[in-house]
Amino acid sequence: MSVVGIPQQDGGSRRGRTSPRFSLPDGWYRVLLVASAAVFAALVIWFLVAIAIKAQPAFSTLGFSWIVQKTWNPNLQQFGLLPFILGTLETTAIAMFLAVPIGLGAAIALAYLVPHRVRLVLGTAVELLAAVPSVVYGLWGVVALAPLFRQYVEPFLSSAFGWTGLFNGPNLGVGLILAGTILFIMVLPTMVAVSRDVLATVPTEQVEGALAVGATRGQVLRKVVIPGARTGLLGAFTLATGRALGETVAVALVIGNSNYIAHSLKSPAATLPSLLINNFGEASGTELSALFGAGLVLLVIGLTVNSIARILVRRAEGSELGSASVLVP
Amino acid sequence: MTEQLISTTAEVIEDDVDLRQGTIAPRSGTQTPVMRLDDVSVAFGGRLAVKNVSFDVYAHEVTSLIGPSGSGKTTLLRALNRMHDTVRSAEVFGTVLLGDTDIYARSMDPTLLRTRVGMVFQRPNPFPGMSIYENAVAGLRFNGVRKKALLDEAAESSLVAAALWDSVRDRLKNHASSLSGGEQQRLCIARALAVEPEVLLMDEPTSALDPMATLRIEELITELKDRVTIVIVTHNMQQARRVSDQCAFLLMDDDRAGKLIEFGPTEKLFTDAKDPRTLDYVNGLFG
Ligand SMILES: Nc1ncnc2c1ncn2[C@@H]1O[C@H](COP(=O)(O)OP(=O)(O)OP(=O)(O)O)[C@@H](O)[C@H]1O
């Protein structure tokens, strides 16, 4: 099984085949590879087992249904995770809803449209943004964005999209929409940098082949470059989604930390990671165990998103074989 | 000199109109130029790669470009369908006429030009995400053809013309990468033919193929003469001699820019060259 975005190499470990870059004897080469794979596998298993053991008391006292219950109230021994699961999914959805079109557009611009010098400057900027620590984004969100959202963005959204029912309630600044926006800004550099790199891997001969039969630049992008980079673009999406799902500090600073299910995108809410960071310090007993359980749930959500992306990639590649309708608009 | 050029151009216009109306179907030997290169130079980043090339490409003939590596054959060929437009550092000077129109004129739409002057590349480059059928009709789709009947007809006729129809008619929906290298190159030829170009540019179309596949492409080139005018770059002297009617020999000058040494009927170039350098090259003495 291959990681999303990385084509599978097969036969690398077969006897008699050595990588041209290493001159290690075959036996040593194999031992080294197997050993590092084993270390990696052991770490993953250790990690999973340790979390599962810590979470186990919560499952034995509460069963399984607590995961999808609505109320988090440690004083009453209620540890419903539903508000946090929803908060996690909603903030990530907002972030990706913005990041996919804008990230892809910026990547295309960087790879194909802007002049060379601008490309260098913007490319460096994108890489710098990717290196900013998340707490800085969070503080910037609180100090600079929250007032802006309260005064302008949220009133605007309410009046323009109020009919959707998604923007009811008071304008607070902090809440789901601000958290989603901060996440969007945080994952954008990843989206742009990875997408740009995978777009650049589409062979020039493919691009020229399309131009040579009279395709416009737009058609080349839509029919050749983007389909050709599809696997890698889904990889970029998965990476960015993973980052949005797991982001902790920045979200905790701007989401308003409410333990109730949000009824509007303007409402304060919480995510699984923000729940963890806000409660872990003082938690003990079943609550501590439930927090580990929340960690497990987050892990499962991350794996699910990853698997769905993988299935989508495989389906896209499968349908490519034998499909006659890739060009059909 | 200028007057002479203008008057020949006027003749070209007339011939061209006739050609388009289909009243006259010039065959090999009628010496009707469909393309004229006049003092064409190409520079990359201000450095000349090809300089001052002038010759005519005659209708329904095969014109070959030969010369050692780096002499600018590919560069010159790509100037004929404005492929250099996509290379930021590239500049093209001089005039390239297609019929009566300057292909570098501001009014010329490069995408339209490329449907009139098609191109086949050195390495077969079918679109990997598309079926054989979709590859064959890709150019028509790009140009907005939607009607299934039209597409089917064009797919069949271009695949027939590329001598591929019989072997793929039962698997049109298969992935293009299921074909052999030679078949893929013929698919690329079909793809180029489907938009019915007047001129087909081929850059070493057989250099990635085995001798059998090469032979079939060479036969195909000869068969295609009725349908299109071909300009082919080749490293293979025998190939140039086998398939082409006219031959242009390029060589690097002292400033490393490629320059046209000799142009003329292929047989003449190979047996009775005017320039001693041509003689040496076609006899394999250098390059
Ligand atoms: N995109 C480019 N940018 C800069 N220089 C280029 C570019 N393409 C070609 N050149 C230069 O132009 C010169 C001619 O190259 P070209 O590829 O046309 O030669 P060729 O005759 O086709 O050679 P070959 O037989 O090896 O294919 C070379 O010096 C090459 O370095």
Ligand SMILES: [Mg+2]
């Ligand atoms: Mg070349």
